[in-house]
Amino acid sequence: DGGITQSPKYLFRKEGQNVTLSCEQNLNHDAMYWYRQDPGQGLRLIYYSQIVNDFQKGDIAEGYSVSREKKESFPLTVTSAQKNPTAFYLCASRGQGAYEQYFGPGTRLTVT
Amino acid sequence: QKEVEQNSGPLSVPEGAIASLNCTYSDRVSQSFFWYRQYSGKSPELIMSIYSNGDKEDGRFTAQLNKASQYVSLLIRDSQPSDSATYLCAVNPQTPPYSGAGSYQLTFGKGTKLSVIP
Numbered sequence: 001d002g003g004i005t006q007s008p009k010y011l012f013r014k015e016g017q018n019v020t021l022s023c024e025q026n027l028n029h030d031a032m033y034w035y036r037q038d039p040g041q042g043l044r045l046i047y048y049s050q051i052v053n054d055f056q057k058g059d060i061a062e063g064y065s066v067s068r069e070k071k072e073s074f075p076l077t078v079t080s081a082q083k084n085p086t087a088f089y090l091c092a093s094r095g096q097g098a099y100e101q102y103f104g105p106g107t108r109l110t111v112t
Numbered sequence: 113q114k115e116v117e118q119n120s121g122p123l124s125v126p127e128g129a130i131a132s133l134n135c136t137y138s139d140r141v142s143q144s145f146f147w148y149r150q151y152s153g154k155s156p157e158l159i160m161s162i163y164s165n166g167d168k169e170d171g172r173f174t175a176q177l178n179k180a181s182q183y184v185s186l187l188i189r190d191s192q193p194s195d196s197a198t199y200l201c202a203v204n205p206q207t208p209p210y211s212g213a214g215s216y217q218l219t220f221g222k223g224t225k226l227s228v229i230p
Contacts, residue, residue: 042200043156
């Protein structure tokens with residue numbers, strides 16, 4: 001089955017620790033995106049990548065880092081510099097020639 | 113700043129009625145519009161896309177676009193309790209096919225929570 005997978009589903013970390021969220025897709029999509037969703041805030045773009053080895057900052061990139069070494073994978077690292085990391089993190093992908101984005105199941109991160 | 117506005121709701125409709133969800137956007141060059149459904153605790157699921165003025169129907173869903181007035185709406189006919197979810201409107205300033213330019217980002221509204229009462 002083609003799709004987008006994110007792991008883990010739930011993640012708990014102590015303040016001051018870096019944590020990496022996984023996103024993998026087997027849709028052969030070129031573009032991948034990371035969003036953050038907070039209650040009442042809607043989706044906010046963290047980073048996006050349109051091709052391998054290239055990525056751009058979104059609206060709220062501070063405290064986050066990404067890599068795109070493979071077309072299928074776009075991991076997101078939440079660093080200790082991110083002031084309010086507790087949120088629902090969503091990965092999405094888009095095929096070439098299309099504008100629709102498709103989402104993975106998400107990772108709910110709780111930092112205490 | 114490109115903005116997409118939606119009434120947060122909750123919008124409550126009785127089972128079998130038509131639910132009407134509205135979305136306005138500020139960027140006049142927006143050309144591609146999408147509706148996503150998000151169940152509580154789950155990720156958004158794409159249910160409709162529309163690019164041209166007028167109506168687009170898919171089963172019980174109809175998307176309506178009026179670029180002159182800068183609004184897009186989603187109608188759900190014969191609403192079912194399983195339609196209870198938050199509906200997100202998203203816009204993108206570019207039209208298909210892929211032109212090789214731009215970021216193809218989507219700007220999302222905050223969503224309207226729909227509750228269908230049995």
